[in-house]
């Protein structure tokens with residue numbers, strides 16, 4: 614199976630259908646290349662001090678820089694709540710009362726990096742597999758994703774596999790895409806970073822989105838306390854976790870809505 618390819622003018626139904634059928638989808642030119650250049654420029658001052666990966670999985674040729682939501686105003690404005698993210702999340706996690714942004718990191722994959730092990734992102738939970746999807750993730754092409762610079766490999770359709778099945782040697786396909794594109798894949802889709810044989814640094818932002826009743830991949834409220842987050846759009850602030858996370862989840866103080874922490878901080882500042 615191929616990765617379904619859509620464009621910026623494709624419909625929400627086409628995105629939903631692609632995610633149902635393949636568990637993944639590439640949307641070419643979802644944002645302008647200039648948006649990605651601005652993000653790369655905003656992240657550049659922070660990357661030199663980021664350590665390279667120290668496991669086969671995280672990759673000795675890959676740097677993953679965090680705090681993207683604070684460090685990149687352009688990410689906040691153009692990517693974090695992009696309409697395709699909202700469509701994909703609402704669709705894949707339609708069973709959940711709430712879903713949130715769980716992770717946003719800036720990935721630099723350098724020449725010489727080998728293939729990452731094909732995996733399902735749900736393995737991060739270390740929990741028994743669930744019969745339904747609990748997350749949908751995205752890789753934003755901050756540079757082109759090419760055959761030689763480490764474009765992600767995916768196994769379209771593998772979201773429907775049983776838990777024991779593993780990809781065969783030729784079941785994965787490359788997500789080649791121009792800068793500005795976004796690749797979606799559900800938590801159950803087998804995928805992994807590709808091998809880079811030396812064609813510049815592949816730049817990407819990985820965002821992960823999960824149901825409110827699971828731990829976020831990042832400790833978002835610790836990273837972005839009210840003193841940092843209060844300046845942002847209310848929708849984004851709720852999206853990182855300042856909200857009730859289920860019918861009786863996510864309490865703050867006397868079972869209050871955590872967004873009140875933002876409102877109180879704003880009141881103190883004014």
Ligand SMILES: O=C(O)CCC(=O)C(=O)O
Nearest residue numbers: 720764765804805806807
């Ligand atoms: O860098 C990539 O293309 C994929 C990375 C990935 O899947 C992961 O780290 O979970």
Ligand SMILES: [Fe+2]
Nearest residue numbers: 733734804805
């Ligand atoms: Fe992954």
